Amino acid sequence: MNFDFSDDQKLLRDELRKFLVNESPLSEARRVMDQGLSHSAAVWSGLGGMAVNTLMLPESCGGHGLGALELCVVAEEAGRQLAPVPLASTLYLAVQALLLGAGEAQQLRWLPRVADGQIATLVAPLDGSAMVRPRFDGKALHGNAPLVMDGEAAHFAVVLADGPDGRPLLVVAELDASVARRRLATIDPSRGFAALAFDATPAEALDAVDDAETLLDTLRNRAAILLAFEQLGGADSALAMAAGYARERKAFGRAIGSYQGIKHKLADIYTRNEMARAHCYYGAWALSCDAPELALAAAGARIAATDAFGYAAQENIQTHGGMGYTWEMDCHLYYRRARQLAVALGSRHAWNERLVRELEKE
Amino acid sequence: MDFKDSPDEAAFRAECRAWLEANATRKTRPDQVYGRGLNAEQLMAASREWQGRKAAAGYGAITWPAAFGGRGGTPMQEVIYREEEGQFEVPPNAFAVSLGMVIPSLFVHASDEVRARYVGPALHGTELWCQLLSEPGAGSDLGMVRTRAERCTDGRDGWILNGQKVWTTYAQFAQFGMVLARTDPNVPKFDGLTSFFIDMQAAGVEVRPIRQASGEAEFNEVFFNEVFVPDTQRVGAVGAGWKVTVTALMNERLSIGGVMPPGLWKTAAGMMREASLNGASALADGRMRERLADLYLNAHGLWLLQARGLTALGKGREPGPELSIAKIVGARTLQDFGYLAIDLQGERGVLAAEEQGEAWRLVEQLWFGAAGMRIAGGTDEIVKNSVGERVLGLPPEPRTDKGVAFSQLGS
Ligand SMILES: Cc1cc2nc3c(=O)[nH]c(=O)nc-3n(C[C@H](O)[C@H](O)[C@H](O)COP(=O)(O)OP(=O)(O)OC[C@H]3O[C@@H](n4cnc5c(N)ncnc54)[C@H](O)[C@@H]3O)c2cc1C
Numbered sequence: 175m176n177f178d179f180s181d182d183q184k185l186l187r188d189e190l191r192k193f194l195v196n197e198s199p200l201s202e203a204r205r206v207m208d209q210g211l212s213h214s215a216a217v218w219s220g221l222g223g224m225a226v227n228t229l230m231l232p233e234s235c236g237g238h239g240l241g242a243l244e245l246c247v248v249a250e251e252a253g254r255q256l257a258p259v260p261l262a263s264t265l266y267l268a269v270q271a272l273l274l275g276a277g278e279a280q281q282l283r284w285l286p287r288v289a290d291g292q293i294a295t296l297v298a299p300l301d302g303s304a305m306v307r308p309r310f311d312g313k314a315l316h317g318n319a320p321l322v323m324d325g326e327a328a329h330f331a332v333v334l335a336d337g338p339d340g341r342p343l344l345v346v347a348e349l350d351a352s353v354a355r356r357r358l359a360t361i362d363p364s365r366g367f368a369a370l371a372f373d374a375t376p377a378e379a380l381d382a383v384d385d386a387e388t389l390l391d392t393l394r395n396r397a398a399i400l401l402a403f404e405q406l407g408g409a410d411s412a413l414a415m416a417a418g419y420a421r422e423r424k425a426f427g428r429a430i431g432s433y434q435g436i437k438h439k440l441a442d443i444y445t446r447n448e449m450a451r452a453h454c455y456y457g458a459w460a461l462s463c464d465a466p467e468l469a470l471a472a473a474g475a476r477i478a479a480t481d482a483f484g485y486a487a488q489e490n491i492q493t494h495g496g497m498g499y500t501w502e503m504d505c506h507l508y509y510r511r512a513r514q515l516a517v518a519l520g521s522r523h524a525w526n527e528r529l530v531r532e533l534e535k536e
Numbered sequence: 537m538d539f540k541d542s543p544d545e546a547a548f549r550a551e552c553r554a555w556l557e558a559n560a561t562r563k564t565r566p567d568q569v570y571g572r573g574l575n576a577e578q579l580m581a582a583s584r585e586w587q588g589r590k591a592a593a594g595y596g597a598i599t600w601p602a603a604f605g606g607r608g609g610t611p612m613q614e615v616i617y618r619e620e621e622g623q624f625e626v627p628p629n630a631f632a633v634s635l636g637m638v639i640p641s642l643f644v645h646a647s648d649e650v651r652a653r654y655v656g657p658a659l660h661g662t663e664l665w666c667q668l669l670s671e672p673g674a675g676s677d678l679g680m681v682r683t684r685a686e687r688c689t690d691g692r693d694g695w696i697l698n699g700q701k702v703w704t705t706y707a708q709f710a711q712f713g714m715v716l717a718r719t720d721p722n723v724p725k726f727d728g729l730t731s732f733f734i735d736m737q738a739a740g741v742e743v744r745p746i747r748q749a750s751g752e753a754e755f756n757e758v759f760f761n762e763v764f765v766p767d768t769q770r771v772g773a774v775g776a777g778w779k780v781t782v783t784a785l786m787n788e789r790l791s792i793g794g795v796m797p798p799g800l801w802k803t804a805a806g807m808m809r810e811a812s813l814n815g816a817s818a819l820a821d822g823r824m825r826e827r828l829a830d831l832y833l834n835a836h837g838l839w840l841l842q843a844r845g846l847t848a849l850g851k852g853r854e855p856g857p858e859l860s861i862a863k864i865v866g867a868r869t870l871q872d873f874g875y876l877a878i879d880l881q882g883e884r885g886v887l888a889a890e891e892q893g894e895a896w897r898l899v900e901q902l903w904f905g906a907a908g909m910r911i912a913g914g915t916d917e918i919v920k921n922s923v924g925e926r927v928l929g930l931p932p933e934p935r936t937d938k939g940v941a942f943s944q945l946g947s
Binding site: 536 | 832834
């Protein structure tokens, strides 16, 4: 039994935390939001400098043989700072899709671009719903993708398209000038979504895919675990913010944290966070060894982390009273991010169903 | 990360399994409960006998140091043994308090003579110990203990005990009990307490079983009427009773894993599959599927929480504060399970185990047992206070009893 991160991974955590606390304070998420940017270029390139982009890449593509557990550590720390960077689109989704569905030569064409700091994304319905698909004619993409994470900034994308024979096919597309992009207004403007229109956008089919749906299913599970770590980090820092305020703010002659209405609420948040942490670690384990329990562990991590972050974010506002309801206070940043992440890979209801389907198999 | 047994752990697991195969009967279903038709005395006798056999084979107290008759094993080995034992039909464990809390506090606070005399028989189940802390006016707030211990004035070297304890689990079966008593009412309440152990058969000790909400009688009122306690039965210094008590309460730590029946969510899934709702299997209903997921998330989450604690211990570190939430989550989860199971029976849910059949006994035990778990050993509310204050650093509530002599406190 060894159910913890290693000392080296903890060292990486300390380094990342130091970097992100300095370079990606919550004011950075706020700046991205206020200025209508797609992401923080400084934080993204800083993370690249710490070799975050190459985690999980094969050595031939610039990787270091480090893997999934390290990426989980990155996700948690980025989540803690609500870092406005395209980690999910690039590393949890596009890279994973190429790792799962591209042959060696094809990986060598695309993955080094991630190592160089390019942004990538996935164009496919992540909640499993049916969506009108772009058309792939064998060489290029045509048609619309209405909801693409980091679609404004992405350099290339893995796209679920209708192939020449009408069957769904995964392709990787160069998002060049042929793509018309429209930034979408979102509930958390510090993380961007866009609508894309492809007009003969150059693309090639992923060359090692057995079945697109099966691949997407595995991809969803992997991404859910990584995203759950971002949610966990967010939940923990929302709790820290609430506890900090509860220690200082006074009402009726004493600190509000001494009232059980507040104290027990915060203990409840802590409880949910630690249960979520347990499930996230389980997910990390399943991801790191491609365990048969991957789907179960992913759903568990996803639901527990979604609930924990949602609750922490909402009660953090409550703990701050009127101050919590101002634009100036950071509470709403968590409130926004928590909801956005909660649905970005499909809602808790859809994940609940995935979980129970796995339980039924046991 | 991995959940695999190390070679040593695998070897220990195999050893446990082989011993259990030779000494007990394997369960045929996970919700099987030992002791059909046995009364409380018979169950206790079976429990003692089983403890004796375990102790003789080296499984009686796996984590105790060898010097005290334990195996000197790791918490991981303890959990491995429990996981294996959980698959066999064995008597209920009546020694959680005796061996899990009281005796370990003797290791730290008692004299060599006391340990030499008492630890062995306790380990082998021949002598059972109970914990006499709570009183009618002192539960969550144990600082309010009123039971008095006064120095003998007749030349004997000892103390005279007067007062009353309540909710004492297994006092009716116990040979000895650890008592928290007030020796000095003129200092602040936590400073004037001292711990003693008493012979439950001593003159002046009276045990009256209390019928529990569940109908069973596991706990008791215990009255002390001029009970003589030799000073050699004092544990720790005069005035250090609170310290001794905290040692005992701390020892409860990793015990939570033992109370979550393995595979609880599978039992629930089975019940849902069989029950019907709106003309279909209840398992087809979205609300039920949500409940099932919640049950799994809590039950498996607790197992994972414990795995984290064991990993820390295995690396020679203290487990993190997250283990403090295990009791709240565990008790709540069991209570929710009890409610759910009864609901799933529909109108037949009115029936008790006598009518429903053997499999229902587990449901009944958990349904009531969980309500008790939420109170015993620190209520949910007290645990949340402690999480808030010790883990999150929130300020305590203002207190009117700080620094005030016990004798000056209103009741
Ligand atoms: C099954 C069972 C077995 C037990 N076995 C033993 C035993 O072997 N030995 C022993 O000594 N005792 C035993 N107990 C007693 C147990 O430890 C006490 O019942 C428990 O600590 C609560 O104390 P109380 O009953 O006096 O309740 P109270 O302290 O009166 O509490 C009543 C309610 O008030 C709440 N409350 C109290 N203080 C606060 C506060 N500061 N903030 C918020 N809420 C508060 C409590 O949470 C509870 O909901 C057992 C109890 C049970 C149920």
